[in-house]
Amino acid sequence: MTKRDIDTPALILDLDVVEENIGAMAAYFAARPQKLRPHFKTPKTVEIARRQLAAGAIGITASKLGEVEVLARAGLGPVLLANQIAGASKIDRFFKAAAQISLIGTIESEFNVREFEAGAARAGRTADVIIEVDTGMHRCGTETPGETVALARHAQRAGLNYRGVMGYEGHAVLLPNAEKRISTAREALTILSGHVEALRAAGLAPEIVSAGGTGTFDIAGNWPEVTEVQAGSYVFMDGAYRNVRPDLGQPALTLLATVISRRGDRAIIDAGMKSLTNEFGPPMGKTIAVKVARLSEEHGHIAAGESSLEPGAKIEIVPSHGDTTINLHSEYYVVRGDEVIATWPIEGARACR
Known part of the structure; x- marks a missing residue:
């Protein structure tokens, strides 16, 4: 079976390119004090996580509890859940997963501490946690070094195993101007360092300082206080x-679509917003210079x-944002060249809460 035999719309993974991208990022971190803990939110399949761990990653980062559970079922860890969870049901699911693999949760307030403390009492075991610091994203995270120190002490008093801190310079990773991207990332990492210094001064030196994304992996990956980097998109390299x-890897992920209509200078493919996302701009053709200018439902x-x-032609589209496009699908068609060698389930997509 070749990829041209695949019914559309369908996600295609070029395994040769995936392996090149994994190998290149692994090589960067191989001899550095900072290590790689790649994000699962991009590939959402254990097949990629296994390959990243085999290449030297120290663990996996997850953005949702459902992703943690996918990794736990596969026995893949250690895992950092780099997001807050709330509610007894999710806290109990966290402790269940933590009984299967090494798992670290993230806190940013006394509310989180209380939830984990109560969950620990129900589970009969403690939880490893790190503190999220707001380094400029303004989503979650402590805002001052004093708040971070106080929260670390509060976590310890509650019987939690405080492991360190994380900060994500996500507002920098996609800045197109290199100088602006570097300066913005450094500003964020300087904020994170201020929290680390305050923790050290309080006798609470963090074991883990986690940061970074694909766009800033070599900035965070060269920052003295940082111990690990959470880059994830590098494995597929979306548009x-x-x-x-x-300068990084080649696109490994494409959406295969079929042209269903051609009217003058307008062509229509069978992939709309239920198969492809465009919040990061119009998706582009992989081998032909066309762009998906607008998406309807189908x-x-x-x-x-x-x-x-022309109608019936199949084309490969490079998603502008891989993470959200992948989330619309249930499987990858894995290819080497044009030959389909496997299908992989996307276990971390859609209903994964």
Whole structure:
């Protein structure tokens, strides 16, 4: 079976490129004090996580509890849940997963501490936690070094195993201007360092200082206080990251679509917003210079100057944002060249809460 035999719309993974991207990022961190803990929110399949761990990653980062549970069922860890969870049901699920794999949770307030403390009492075991610091994203996280020190002490008094801190310079990772991206990332990491210094001065030196994304992996990965980097998109290199960091890997992920209509300079493909996302800009053709200019529910609208775009033709589209496009699908068609060698389930997608 070749990829041209696949019914569309469908996600295609070029395994040769995936392996090149994994190997290149692993090589960067191999001899550094900082290590790689890649994010699962991009690939959402244990097949990729296994390969990243085999290449030297010290663990996996997850963004949702459901992703943690996918990894726990596969016996893959250690895992950092780099997000807060709330409610007894999620806290109890956390402790259940923590009985299967090494797992670290994230806190940012006394509310989280109380929830984990109560969950620990129900589970009969403690929890490992790190503190999220707001380094500029303004989502979650402590805002001052004093607040971070107080929260670390509060966690310890509650019987939790405080392990360190994390901060994500996500507002920097996709800045197209390199100088602005570097300076913004450094500002964020300087904030994080201030919290680390305060913790050290209070006798609470963090074991873990986690930061970084694909766009800033070599900034966070060269920052003295940082111990690990959470880069994830590097494994597939979607369109947005390719625009920002063309020096990194090649696109490994494409959406295969079929042209269903051609009217003059307009072509329509069978992939709309239920198969493809465009919040990071229009998705682009992989081998032909076309862009998906607009998405309807089931249709993608292409301004077609390309003569090959006739009804029945199949084209590969590079998503501008891989994470959200992947979340719409249930499987990858894995290829080497044009040959389909496997299908992999996307266990961490959609209903994974």
